[in-house]
Amino acid sequence: xxxxxxxxxxxxxxxxxxxxxxxxxxxxxxxxxxxxxxxxxxxxxxxxxxxxxxxxxxxxxxxxxxxxxxxxxxxxxxxxxxxxxxxxxxxxxxxxxxxxxxxxxxxxxxxxxxxxxxxxxxxxxxxxxxxxxxxxxxxxxxxxxxxxxxxxxxxxxxxxxxxxxxxxxxxxxxxxxxxxxxxxxxxxxxxxxxxxxxxxxxxxxxxx
Amino acid sequence: xxxxxxxxxxxxxxxxxxxxxxxxxxxxxxxxxxxxxxxxxxxxxxxxxxxxxxxxxxxxxxxxxxxxxxxxxxxxxxxxxxxxxxxxxxxxxxxxxxxxxxxxxxxxxxxxxxxxxxxxxxxxxxxxxxxxxxxxxxxxxxxxxxxxxxxxxxxxxxxxxxxxxxxxxxxxxxxxxxxxxxxxxxxxxxxxxxxxxxxxxxxxxxxxx
Ligand SMILES: Nc1ncnc2c1ncn2[C@@H]1O[C@H](COP(=O)(O)OP(=O)(O)OP(=O)(O)O)[C@@H](O)[C@H]1O
Ligand SMILES: [Mg+2]
Numbered sequence: 549x550x551x552x553x554x555x556x557x558x559x560x561x562x563x564x565x566x567x568x569x570x571x572x573x574x575x576x577x578x579x580x581x582x583x584x585x586x587x588x589x590x591x592x593x594x595x596x597x598x599x600x601x602x603x604x605x606x607x608x609x610x611x612x613x614x615x616x617x618x619x620x621x622x623x624x625x626x627x628x629x630x631x632x633x634x635x636x637x638x639x640x641x642x643x644x645x646x647x648x649x650x651x652x653x654x655x656x657x658x659x660x661x662x663x664x665x666x667x668x669x670x671x672x673x674x675x676x677x678x679x680x681x682x683x684x685x686x687x688x689x690x691x692x693x694x695x696x697x698x699x700x701x702x703x704x705x706x707x708x709x710x711x712x713x714x715x716x717x718x719x720x721x722x723x724x725x726x727x728x729x730x731x732x733x734x735x736x737x738x739x740x741x742x743x744x745x746x747x748x749x750x751x752x753x754x755x756x
Numbered sequence: 757x758x759x760x761x762x763x764x765x766x767x768x769x770x771x772x773x774x775x776x777x778x779x780x781x782x783x784x785x786x787x788x789x790x791x792x793x794x795x796x797x798x799x800x801x802x803x804x805x806x807x808x809x810x811x812x813x814x815x816x817x818x819x820x821x822x823x824x825x826x827x828x829x830x831x832x833x834x835x836x837x838x839x840x841x842x843x844x845x846x847x848x849x850x851x852x853x854x855x856x857x858x859x860x861x862x863x864x865x866x867x868x869x870x871x872x873x874x875x876x877x878x879x880x881x882x883x884x885x886x887x888x889x890x891x892x893x894x895x896x897x898x899x900x901x902x903x904x905x906x907x908x909x910x911x912x913x914x915x916x917x918x919x920x921x922x923x924x925x926x927x928x929x930x931x932x933x934x935x936x937x938x939x940x941x942x943x944x945x946x947x948x949x950x951x952x953x954x955x956x957x958x959x960x961x962x963x964x965x
Contacts, residue, residue: 598873628875636873642866646888646964655884656874679964699875 549612551576551703551734552597557606558619559592566592570606572753574703579725579735581745584755590738591639593755594705597736599631610634611702635696639707641688643680649691650676656698666694686717693724703734710744722747757927757936764923765943771837771909771919772947775844776902782845783852787860788882790853801853808850814911817843821915840912848905855897859890892962899955903948920944 552574559566566589574580584590595601597608605619613630615622622630644652649672653663667673670690675683680691689709696704709721725748729735739745745752790801808816820843825832833839863886871881891898910921918926924940 600869600872631873632875634873638866638869640866642864642870644867644870644885646885646892646962655876655880682965695874 549576550574550609551578551611552736553607553609554597555607555609557596557608557616558604559589559596559601560604567755570755574734574736574751577729577732577734579729579737579748579750580753581748581750582736582738582753582755583740583742583745585740588755590740590755591707594636594707594736594738598634598636598705599627632699633701634703634705635699635701636705637689637692637696637707637709639711641680641692643688643691643695645680648677648679649683652680652691652695653698656695659698662698666697670694685712685714686720689713689717689721690724693728702732703736704728706735706737706739708739708741709737710739710741718744718747757931758939760923760927761920761936761939761943764918764920764940767837767918768906768909768920769947771841771844771912771917772906774841775848775905775909778845779848779852779905780898782849784856784887786849786853787856790857791860805850805854808847809854813843813847813908814914816847817911817914819843820846836915836917837912840915840917844905844908844912848901851901852898855894855901856890858897859894860886862893863889888962892959892964895955895959895962899952902951902955906948906951907944 550573552572554570554572556569556571558568558570570593572580572582582590582593592601596603597610599615602621603616603619607617608615610630611633613622613626615627615630621627644655647655650663650667653666664673667676670693672683672687672690672694675687680688683691689712693704706725709725710718713721722744725735725737735750737748737750786801786805790798793801817840821836821839867885867889870876871885876885909919912919913922920940920943924936927936928934
């Protein structure tokens with residue numbers, strides 16, 4: 549069964565068509581990469597799938613539930629329920645700079661046990677009281693990943709996860725993504741970094 | 757003399773405190789109301805801010821105390837301090853709202869996107885994420901405006917409230933000695949410096965490092 553089905557989806561900004569009749573699907577538990585050069589609408593596609601943008605036509609089905617059918621969105625309460633299956637790690641992470649590492653997680657869900665275990669697992673436990681501006685790029689990314697995991701999504705989207713990392717951290721993120729994938733997370737990665745795509749064992753879509 | 761000046765100072769401080777305590781939250785409220793309301797209400801709020809910032813505070817005080825009761829006799833209020841404070845609040849709310857608007861514009865769009873996808877409640881988001889980030893940007897302006905308020909309080913003399921400056925003036929008039937002015941100046945300086953210092957300390961705490 550598929551985790552995500554996007555059927556003939558369209559997106560415009562004013563008069564400019566970002567994509568038209570785009571189709572793609574993601575199976576449960578797989579890694580999918582979406583590649584395409586800059587400005588092709590990769591980020592926009594992710595934003596549509598997490599509910600930050602509305603599509604202008606087409607159908608999006610997430611885990612069997614229709615978020616949009618033929619351009620008509622589900623009721624807002626249903627949308628919210630459907631979208632609770634997805635988490636996103638933004639390209640620039642969008643951490644909350646005024647909250648500590650722990651604060652960034654607590655504000656999503658005040659579950660100390662869960663926070664502690666995730667912080668330990670991702671090597672951030674001793675930086676729990678630091679502010680985002682004082683941690684490294686790789687640490688910021690891991691914090692963004694943990695934060696996305698706080699609401700227990702089944703799919704995690706990554707927008708250009710290697711764009712802000714150097715060589716060492718690139719190996720790290722490949723490892724992390726594979727690890728998450730082996731825990732039944734479905735992963736969708738948007739990138740134009742082909743070297744990175746080669747490191748992932750993924751189904752590849754190209755956006756033209 | 758000192759006792760009199762201190763009494764005047766107390767009135768000044770009272771006016772400052774009342775205005776500050778009401779203007780800041782209502783300024784914030786107005787700023788968020790403006791951002792989240794329909795075009796028509798936004799237009800009303802903008803007009804309000806435009807008028808308040810575009811006319812003299814002194815005129816606004818006169819209007820509220822002398823003008824309004826002429827048009828609406830039922831609005832005659834005899835407590836001069838109360839009317840004066842109300843005029844100050846109406847005026848400063850507009851200034852603070854404008855400052856906060858700048859701060860809100862400065863909060864990165866990505867913050868609102870994170871808030872949305874992480875389903876953080878509006879109230880929690882506003883108080884724990886948006887306002888602290890706004891404050892960090894507009895604290896210097898709020899500080900300036902607060903210091904201006906300390907000095908502006910003297911304008912309430914215009915409707916016959918005896919505060920620090922008026923007290924000093926009365927003493928100088930009756931004693932033909934300008935020393936009371938010097939003391940009053942020192943008191944204003946002291947208060948303004950205190951306000952400045954308080955903001956500096958607060959600013960340090962809002963660095964997020
Ligand atoms: N809110 C918006 N309003 C108008 N146009 C937009 C908006 N957001 C994106 N666009 C346009 O949509 C197109 C696709 O943008 P998008 O960010 O999705 O590209 P991308 O494939 O992610 O590029 P990159 O690899 O550089 O991140 C661009 O031409 C961009 O200018
Ligand atoms: Mg992009």
